Amino acid sequence: MFFAQVAPDSIVTPDIAWTALVPHLVLAGGAILMLMVWSLAGRWLPRWLPSMVTAAVGLGAAIGSIHLWRRVTDADRGPFSAVADSVGIDGFSVFLTVVISLTVVFAALLADGYLRRERLDGPEYHVLLLLSAAGGVTMATANDLIVLFLGLEILSLAVYVLAGYHNRRAQSQEAAIKYFVLGAFSSAFLLYGIALTYGATGSTNLVDINAYLRSTVLVDDGLLLAGFALLLVGLGFKVSAVPFHTWTPDVYQGSPTPVVAFMASGVKAAGFAALLRVFVVTFGTYADDWKPILYALAVATLLVGAILAVVQNDVKRMLAYSSISHAGFMLIGVHAASADGTASVLYYLAVYSVLVIGSFAVVGVVSGTGDGATTVGDFAGLGARRPWLAFAFTVFLLAQAGVPLTTGFFAKFYAITAAVDGRSWALAIVAMLSAVIAAYLYLRIMIAMWLEGSDDDAPIRVPVGTVVVLGVAAAFTIGFGIFPEPIVDLARDATPALVNSP
Amino acid sequence: MLGQYLPILALGVLAVLFAAVSFVASKLLAPRRPTSAKAAPYECGIVPTKEAPERFPVRFFLVAMIFIVFDIEIIFIYPWATIFEGLGLYGLVAMLIFAFAVFESFVYLVGNGALDWGPLKKQVPRTR
Numbered sequence: 001m002f003f004a005q006v007a008p009d010s011i012v013t014p015d016i017a018w019t020a021l022v023p024h025l026v027l028a029g030g031a032i033l034m035l036m037v038w039s040l041a042g043r044w045l046p047r048w049l050p051s052m053v054t055a056a057v058g059l060g061a062a063i064g065s066i067h068l069w070r071r072v073t074d075a076d077r078g079p080f081s082a083v084a085d086s087v088g089i090d091g092f093s094v095f096l097t098v099v100i101s102l103t104v105v106f107a108a109l110l111a112d113g114y115l116r117r118e119r120l121d122g123p124e125y126h127v128l129l130l131l132s133a134a135g136g137v138t139m140a141t142a143n144d145l146i147v148l149f150l151g152l153e154i155l156s157l158a159v160y161v162l163a164g165y166h167n168r169r170a171q172s173q174e175a176a177i178k179y180f181v182l183g184a185f186s187s188a189f190l191l192y193g194i195a196l197t198y199g200a201t202g203s204t205n206l207v208d209i210n211a212y213l214r215s216t217v218l219v220d221d222g223l224l225l226a227g228f229a230l231l232l233v234g235l236g237f238k239v240s241a242v243p244f245h246t247w248t249p250d251v252y253q254g255s256p257t258p259v260v261a262f263m264a265s266g267v268k269a270a271g272f273a274a275l276l277r278v279f280v281v282t283f284g285t286y287a288d289d290w291k292p293i294l295y296a297l298a299v300a301t302l303l304v305g306a307i308l309a310v311v312q313n314d315v316k317r318m319l320a321y322s323s324i325s326h327a328g329f330m331l332i333g334v335h336a337a338s339a340d341g342t343a344s345v346l347y348y349l350a351v352y353s354v355l356v357i358g359s360f361a362v363v364g365v366v367s368g369t370g371d372g373a374t375t376v377g378d379f380a381g382l383g384a385r386r387p388w389l390a391f392a393f394t395v396f397l398l399a400q401a402g403v404p405l406t407t408g409f410f411a412k413f414y415a416i417t418a419a420v421d422g423r424s425w426a427l428a429i430v431a432m433l434s435a436v437i438a439a440y441l442y443l444r445i446m447i448a449m450w451l452e453g454s455d456d457d458a459p460i461r462v463p464v465g466t467v468v469v470l471g472v473a474a475a476f477t478i479g480f481g482i483f484p485e486p487i488v489d490l491a492r493d494a495t496p497a498l499v500n501s502p
Numbered sequence: 503m504l505g506q507y508l509p510i511l512a513l514g515v516l517a518v519l520f521a522a523v524s525f526v527a528s529k530l531l532a533p534r535r536p537t538s539a540k541a542a543p544y545e546c547g548i549v550p551t552k553e554a555p556e557r558f559p560v561r562f563f564l565v566a567m568i569f570i571v572f573d574i575e576i577i578f579i580y581p582w583a584t585i586f587e588g589l590g591l592y593g594l595v596a597m598l599i600f601a602f603a604v605f606e607s608f609v610y611l612v613g614n615g616a617l618d619w620g621p622l623k624k625q626v627p628r629t630r
Contacts, residue, residue, distance in 0.1 A: 011585065011588040011589055013589065013590070013592035013593070032602075032603055032606050035606055035607075035609075035610050036606055036609055036610075038613075039606075039609045039610045039612070039613030039614070040609065040613060042613065
């Protein structure tokens, strides 16, 4: 009786706009249903089925985003928020939802051959992949700092497990524990930053924070600035910006290669989604305060990534450092704090995801059983042994170096344009320098593949799923490198917006 | 100002002194006649006849997992039950979705042989 009296008569419950949540629901529901089916009937199902189902679910989430894209780009309806203003659907979030969903498709196709070769096959990898992508989509669509944190945790917890998925390989275990400990630490930073921002502005809703900062002049903004700094540490860790990058090479080297492909594409996309939405969109009025920090981060990330990549001897570590240097280019777009800057980051994320997945697809095949043969020497003579594999890798490396007629060229071009438009000449020059330094490392791998001989004639098996990924990624890289307009237009239309329901 | 903390300091000094005096006194006064039973890690009960470190199946962690599954579920169901009427259909549907997702992990555990006990039974292989 006592409890019945305390409970209020009715609690106002939010409307759930299920249509706005289609990508989330497809990914998370797909994961749970898949786990259920394989728990009950796994023994009678074929071994190739999990990756096909996962790819289909990822594709379904991407297709399920199309109606949202139509709605937000329609001039009459425009962006909207759902579930008590905790989820914001705008061009920006739908674009990144599609990117993350498609990285799931690729990562699932890559995993099929890899997991069977390493005798790790089962539904767990795919379930974790889908859950992690659901977290990434939650992060990209978050309209509230708490929802952002929830998304980050869903994303990260699954990826921590995936990093240690190769349970017979010590480096994989090491990568998992390293990523987990440092990741938990950075999550704490982020949460503390959220707490301080809440303390300074009185809300965790991004729209309310933005409105508050626009309408109020803070006499003492120390609390808010401390919140900025802690948020930047937490998010900088996820996108592996220097000096929060130290986990990246070890984790990329140790983790199973398809997982690395997802980490460098899907996880990075979610991290940059949060960085853009929180800093550029929400804290836009305080850009003068956070821009200098981001400037320093971008310069350090560009140079450290490129220089340390050159001195590595392991291709996975090289690609890890090169991914740090690519994150530097995206940070330039964040630093610009303009519509063009945001569009350049989105374009960079879309094309870089494809490039890095293609690159790690090749590495995963060449590394052989045990996933250990990843030194530059192991790639020697690949051009003679598997010319098409070497050709595909060459395309991805050239694109990462930013050679014209590939998507990578336009990615770097738009990032540097954003810096120049923002009158950050020095940053643009540092970016170009970094591109030149990094070009050496891509050349080193290419020279090993095409010009050096090898007495190793062990056959390299390329599974069907990997062939599909390589074909699609290479066609994407060259095709949209020659005709870049479609993706550039999509990235330009994908504008972020801050709206609460009326 | 700091004078009011003097009793705490005095107590700290006393504690250190007491511990030190006890150790020294025990070293000086106690007779030492060790036997193998006394030197064993636990100075009571039966003298161990074989080495302790040997492999044993750690099946308990799966039971612990099952416990956590239902623990989490109860943690959320209990407060929901107290305001069940106020939340109405919305709360019921939300709780059902949550309960299904959590119960799913129990299905996974059982599917992987968490409840197949006994030393003679062959361990169920991972589902493929």
